[in-house]
Amino acid sequence: MTSRFTLRNVAVLTLLALLGVAFWTLGSGYTPDAELNRTAAYYAQNTASEIGAQNVVTAIIVTYRGLDTLGEVTVLFLTAAIVALVLGQTKAPRGSSGSGFLPSGELLTTGTQMLLPIILLFGAYVFVNGHLTPGGGFQGGAILASGMLLLLLAEPGRRFGHRIISRVESLSGLTYVFIGVLGIALAGGFLDNRILPLGAFGSILSAGAIPLIYALIGLKVGAEFSSILESLEETEDA
Amino acid sequence: MYLVAMAAGFLLILMGLYGALTHRNILRMIVGFTLADSGVHLVLVAVGYLPGRTAPILDSAVPLDEAAQRIIDPVPQALVLTAIVIGLGITALMLAYAYRLFRTRKSLDIAEFTELKW
Numbered sequence: 001m002t003s004r005f006t007l008r009n010v011a012v013l014t015l016l017a018l019l020g021v022a023f024w025t026l027g028s029g030y031t032p033d034a035e036l037n038r039t040a041a042y043y044a045q046n047t048a049s050e051i052g053a054q055n056v057v058t059a060i061i062v063t064y065r066g067l068d069t070l071g072e073v074t075v076l077f078l079t080a081a082i083v084a085l086v087l088g089q090t091k092a093p094r095g096s097s098g099s100g101f102l103p104s105g106e107l108l109t110t111g112t113q114m115l116l117p118i119i120l121l122f123g124a125y126v127f128v129n130g131h132l133t134p135g136g137g138f139q140g141g142a143i144l145a146s147g148m149l150l151l152l153l154a155e156p157g158r159r160f161g162h163r164i165i166s167r168v169e170s171l172s173g174l175t176y177v178f179i180g181v182l183g184i185a186l187a188g189g190f191l192d193n194r195i196l197p198l199g200a201f202g203s204i205l206s207a208g209a210i211p212l213i214y215a216l217i218g219l220k221v222g223a224e225f226s227s228i229l230e231s232l233e234e235t236e237d238a
Numbered sequence: 239m240y241l242v243a244m245a246a247g248f249l250l251i252l253m254g255l256y257g258a259l260t261h262r263n264i265l266r267m268i269v270g271f272t273l274a275d276s277g278v279h280l281v282l283v284a285v286g287y288l289p290g291r292t293a294p295i296l297d298s299a300v301p302l303d304e305a306a307q308r309i310i311d312p313v314p315q316a317l318v319l320t321a322i323v324i325g326l327g328i329t330a331l332m333l334a335y336a337y338r339l340f341r342t343r344k345s346l347d348i349a350e351f352t353e354l355k356w
Contacts, residue, residue, distance in 0.1 A: 023248040044306040056294040079327035
């Protein structure tokens, strides 16, 4: 890096300037729609009667586009598996990682003990209420995994059971698919939420199978994020 | 308001791409990519916003029969939720590969990985 005005930098800046012009024309000519497009209007009108969920985004993610969400969870699983594979081959010998760390300190250890149950409870609250409030399985799962991250920070040498995490993950994934297949048998199609009664609109036990599916997604996402964090933590010796 | 969000999103995309293209340290390139990722999310959410409407949650603020006139577009929000999750997966993968490269070659400088250069 002798000169800042190399050919490379000029090329990058030209490219970004062109992109900026494209963005500018896109943004300056943009006027927001006055009303919803047909797909969105259909979701807005029929979510309450067809799905029974207050949160329209949840209805789209879990039921209308449920297959996509199954694919998304699969992609996440694949990511966790590849991260474990890539990092597993460079794993530090047992005992060498973790033991070299300084103790994490009284404040972090005690704080973790106090906060961890609350964080886990909050995560469960977020994914159980996914059909009523902003939130859902992915957000709740991320909160669960943040609790695991706190645990990893407080006790760097600790190993949690890989087996428990992978059991939770595969069981919730299997049940998710099983509920989807039940939708074919008992209701209108794969992942149809009407295999359970829709219940009173706006109550916690409503929207058919959505709370169940979102709880399963929450557990699965939490387990996947935890296994990614754990793979990253176990190699932390360099 | 949506214009502010959209401009910020476009700016984040440009900043992220600039960082990813000019920096030589792989970790800085990853940070650039995640910045551009956040920018794309911001722009997508801003496109779904309709002035004067409320969030797509059918609570007491939204009468059910007027829902289509009262809520903003829920589809971009669902898309962005998916994009955030996949973006996290991509970031985790990039970091894992960067770690692997560092372990095998003791360097994070992209200029030292010349196998794919032509």
